[in-house]
Each structure stands twice: as C-alpha cells, then as structure tokens.
Amino acid sequence: MIYHQSPRHVLLHGDCLHALRVVPSQSINCCVTSPPYFGLRDYGVDGQIGLEETPEAFVQKLVEVFREVKRVLRDDGTLWLNLGDSYAGSGKGIGSDHGKAVFTDTNIAQTNWKKTDLKPKDLIGIPWKVAFALQSDGWHLRQDIIWHKPNPMPESVKDRCTKAHEYIFLLSKSPKYYFDNLAIKEEAIWKETRPSGMARNGESYRNKVKHANDKYGGGGTSFQGHSGLYKANGELINPDGKRNKRSVWTVTTKPFKGAHFATFPPALIEPCILAGCPEGGVVLDPFNGAGTTGVVAQQHKRSFLGIELNSEYCRIAVERWAKNANDS
Numbered sequence: 001m002i003y004h005q006s007p008r009h010v011l012l013h014g015d016c017l018h019a020l021r022v023v024p025s026q027s028i029n030c031c032v033t034s035p036p037y038f039g040l041r042d043y044g045v046d047g048q049i050g051l052e053e054t055p056e057a058f059v060q061k062l063v064e065v066f067r068e069v070k071r072v073l074r075d076d077g078t079l080w081l082n083l084g085d086s087y088a089g090s091g092k093g094i095g096s097d098h099g100k101a102v103f104t105d106t107n108i109a110q111t112n113w114k115k116t117d118l119k120p121k122d123l124i125g126i127p128w129k130v131a132f133a134l135q136s137d138g139w140h141l142r143q144d145i146i147w148h149k150p151n152p153m154p155e156s157v158k159d160r161c162t163k164a165h166e167y168i169f170l171l172s173k174s175p176k177y178y179f180d181n182l183a184i185k186e187e188a189i190w191k192e193t194r195p196s197g198m199a200r201n202g203e204s205y206r207n208k209v210k211h212a213n214d215k216y217g218g219g220g221t222s223f224q225g226h227s228g229l230y231k232a233n234g235e236l237i238n239p240d241g242k243r244n245k246r247s248v249w250t251v252t253t254k255p256f257k258g259a260h261f262a263t264f265p266p267a268l269i270e271p272c273i274l275a276g277c278p279e280g281g282v283v284l285d286p287f288n289g290a291g292t293t294g295v296v297a298q299q300h301k302r303s304f305l306g307i308e309l310n311s312e313y314c315r316i317a318v319e320r321w322a323k324n325a326n327d328s
Contacts, residue, residue: 003311004318008325009294009304013314015047016286016307020068023284028072028305029178030276031284032269032293034082035062038126045309049287054116055124059133065286066134072284076178079139079171080272082147082264083127085163088118127167139171147268148250168249168272183274185242245271256290264292270300277302291317295324 001022003013012019036050038058049065052058069079118124135141145168152164249268256263269292277283279301285293288306290313297304298321308314 003308003314004321006321008298009306009318009321011288011291011294011314011317012305012307013309013311014307015309016049017065017068019307020065020072020286023068023072023305025071026074026077027282028069028077028284029074029278029281029302030078030080030273031069031073031286032080032272032276033285033287034264034289035065035287037084038086038124048309055118055126055129056116058126059129062130063133063137066139067137069284069286070139070173073173074178075174076176077173078142078177078179078276079169079173080276081130081134081169081171082166082268083130083169084166085126086124088116088120088122088124127169131167131169131171134169134171139173140175140177141169142172143170143247144168145170146248148248149253150250151252153253168268178276178278180275180278181244184245184271186245188241188243245275256292263290266292266296269293269296273297273300273302288317289313291320294321298324 001012001014001019002010004011012022036048038050038052038055049061050058052061066079066081073079131141131144147166147168149164149166152162155162249271251265251268254263254265273283273293273296277297280303282303282305283293283297284305284307286307288294288308291306294304294306294317306317308317
C-alpha cells in the first residue's frame with residue numbers, strides 16, 4: 001500500500017477510503033483536496049469516485065470518505081475542499097466540468113440522469129449538496145470561498161454566462177480550530193502612517209466617532225474613515241497595511257504538462273496550507289492526483305500524506321516531489 005516514503009512525503013497507493021482506515025486517528029493537521037468531479041472522466045481504475053449512477057450516490061460516497069478524514073484530523077484540524085459543479089444533459093454529449101452534459105451513454109460517464117429528478121440543462125449543485133451533507137454528518141461548515149478564474153475554459157454556450165469560478169469550502173472538526181490568519185493577510189488598499197486620533201480633513205476624531213454612531217445607531221466598535229478602518233478607541237485595525245484575506249481568491253489555472261488531467265494551481269493551495277497547518281505539521285490529500293498539494297507542503301516545511309488510486313499518477317507525483325526537492 002505504501003508507494004513512496006521519504007522524510008517529507010508518504011504516498012499510499014489504493015482506494016482512499018480503505019487507505020484512510022490505516023491512518024492513525026488525530027494524526028493530521030489539515031486536509032486540502034479536490035475529489036474527482038461528478039460524471040466527468042473515467043480514470044481507468046476500478047472503484048474510482050466520480051462515476052456513480054446518481055449525484056446522491058456520489059455525495060454519499062464523499063460523506064463516507066470525509067468521515068474517515070474527520071477521524072484522522074486533530075481536534076483543531078480543518079478541511080479545505082475544492083469542488084466544481086456540472087450540468088445535467090440529454091445523454092448525447094461527453095462529460096465536462098465546464099458546462100457541457102455530464103450524463104452520457106459513453107464509457108466516459110455512465111451516470112443515468114433518468115434516475116434523478118434533474119431536468120436536461122439543470123445545474124446539479126454538487127458543491128453545495130456535498131457541503132450540506134458534510135454539515136449534516138457533523139462537520140462545521142465555516143466558509144464558502146470563491147475561486148475566481150481569470151482564464152476560464154472557453155465555452156460555446158449561448159444561453160448563460162461562461163463559468164469562471166469554483167468553490168473551496170472550509171470545514172472544521174470542532175468549533176475552535178487552528179487558523180493562522182496572519183499568515184495569509186493580503187495587502188490593504190491603503191496604509192495609514194499618521195497617529196490614530198489625529199484630525200483628518202478638518203474633522204476631529206471625536207466628531208468622527210459621533211458621526212459614525214449617529215449614522216449606524218451607536219454601540220459600534222469600528223467605523224470607516226477617509227484613511228481606513230478604526231476601532232472606536234481610535235486604534236487602527238491594520239496599521240501594517242495588511243488586511244484580513246477576503247473570501248474571493250483570484251488564481252489563474254495553470255496546465256501541468258506531465259498530466260492530461262486538471263491539477264490544483266499551487267497558488268490556490270498555498271493559503272489553505274499556511275492558514276490550516278503549522279510549520280512542521282502534516283497535510284493530507286486523499287485524492288493526490290499529480291501531487292501538487294505535496295509540492296506546496298514541501299515548499300512550506302510541512303509534511304505530507306497523499307493517497308492515490310491510479311499508479312501512473314503516483315509515479316508522476318513522486319517525480320514532481322523529487323524535482324522540487326532538488327530545485328529548492
């Protein structure tokens with residue numbers, strides 16, 4: 001079952017649900033992963049997830065997988081789950097996560113839309129179906145993050161907009177969990193250099209507070225001044241010119257020539273790992289694919305456990321990790 005082991009990486013080859021059952025409980029700091037999309041592609045391996053007959057069967061399978069992920073996470077652990085959506089079709093097209101039909105009669109996707117309540121051209125809503133199912137299974141659904149793609153896959157569709165986003169769901173095992181917000185702060189639009197409480201534009205700080213309380217009903221703890229955001233006592237919220245990371249992440253897709261399938265952009269994974277796993281901790285990806293999560297974990301001095309069903313993808317991942325180690 002162990003395909004590869006090194007000081008920084010462990011890669012297990014096999015079905016993720018079975019492989020997770022041999023991982024010790026509470027041994028993982030965070031999980032960053034992107035499961036196969038529903039009805040999209042046949043990876044040529046028996047037992048693969050994504051070709052279930054109905055969306056409900058797909059969702060239930062992921063609930064079972066992430067129930068095991070929850071077990072192996074520490075109590076302060078988090079799950080960062082990337083999921084794309086797809087559309088119901090008439091069975092005449094090839095499956096795609098970019099808006100074409102996913103219910104087909106080909107060997108690529110054996111899903112039968114006639115066994116569902118979906119109508120042709122319906123958006124299935126897979127990401128939210130999975131998120132709500134995990135929430136019902138005990139996960140804390142903390143946030144939906146929008147992955148905005150500036151370079152989305154072109155679509156020939158003429159009766160809706162071209163899809164240019166996917167979701168990343170942040171879920172936690174417990175109400176309180178590890179989250180290093182300082183590690184992923186972003187540049188603020190402004191940077192305040194004057195001492196707090198100074199008069200600004202001829203209006204005293206006290207009058208600003210009074211104006212804010214009058215406008216917003218009083219009792220507030222902060223208000224927006226011309227130079228930025230202040231607490232009610234005049235203390236700057238972001239004097240270093242940084243702000244809390246927003247929930248829309250603009251990250252371009254980048255092809256990886258070593259694989260014929262879609263891979264995580266490293267820039268998308270980086271904030272998940274920096275916020276969710278302390279240095280020296282362990283990151284898990286039960287759908288390892290080409291091993292991009294392991295590359296980013298390695299770059300930021302985190303250990304990594306990956307699980308992959310396809311032996312060819314295991315080979316690609318190990319080669320990438322070795323090259324990354326030599327280049328760093």
